[in-house]
Amino acid sequence: MSGFSESWLELREPVDHRSRDLGLIRALGAHLEALDGDARVLLDLGCGTGSTCRGLSPFLPDGVEWRLFDKDPALLEAARRRLGPEGPRGARHQFLLGDAGGETPLPLDGVAVVTSSAFFDLCSAGFCARLVRELGQAGAGLYANLTYDGQMSWSIPHELDTAVVRDFNLHQRRDKGFGPALGPQAAPFLSECLKAVGYRVESASSPWRMGPQDKALQIEFLEGMRRPLEEIGTLPRTHVSAWIGFRLGVLDLAESTCEVGHTDLLALGGASA
Ligand SMILES: C[S@@+](CC[C@H](N)C(=O)[O-])C[C@H]1O[C@@H](n2cnc3c(N)ncnc32)[C@H](O)[C@@H]1O
8 A cells, every 4th residue: 555545546637637738748759759669668657547648648659668667556456457458559558566666676678768647756865866877777768747846825815824835845755655755856856866967857837726626636635634734743733623624615615726836847868868
């Protein structure tokens, strides 16, 4: 178990898909298009139930081979069930169970680009630095989208918003299985490491913009903030409950929106990538 439920990933998938930066997806598609058919190999780190594959596939050329990698057997099984061994236009899907943060090197043999969604904010500086080294050695690129950037805002303000975001972001830096996580620092850190070894890096913002139509996702998101806020512990539990109660109470108002910032990144051109 990774702590990410299938139902949570399902709830966020439509918002993830509409939030990703299209320019970077098209640039990834063009990069793959220029490769020979059998070189169009993607390794999706932390694939969950396969959302990255579902979201990107319409923009990619024929004959892509996806290697979907996750440490959670239940989520990987859901990916296998939902995607099957083959996709449209000659796509092939392989499912790999493994711990990206473990000792074993990542399966980068023949991989053109490593992809990931909502993954790198969980990772440590050590892991990201190691990945960049391994990418350079393998001549692979990186497309990392929906990395949380530390920004959250609501159209209807509450006096505790700033304190809540501060504490949530502190919790993002705690160990998520790789050592102390980079959280909102992940995208800038990766970008610097990649540029330092010669990659051409493009970044774009990809915020979740949620309104009353995304009520179910917003409820889960708000309820999911309770434990991190309580674990940081600078706000009394009664304040945390009052803030969540206020936010749940205004969700149905037409003017009520919430924005959660993310960064997408595409790095190509390092070594032979
Ligand atoms: C926020 S979820 C995102 C899932 C999927 N990419 C999506 O966008 O729906 C993070 C994923 O990373 C996986 N994960 C976390 N730590 C991992 C590790 N050390 N090795 C492999 N996968 C990991 C989790 O199991 C989970 O599926």
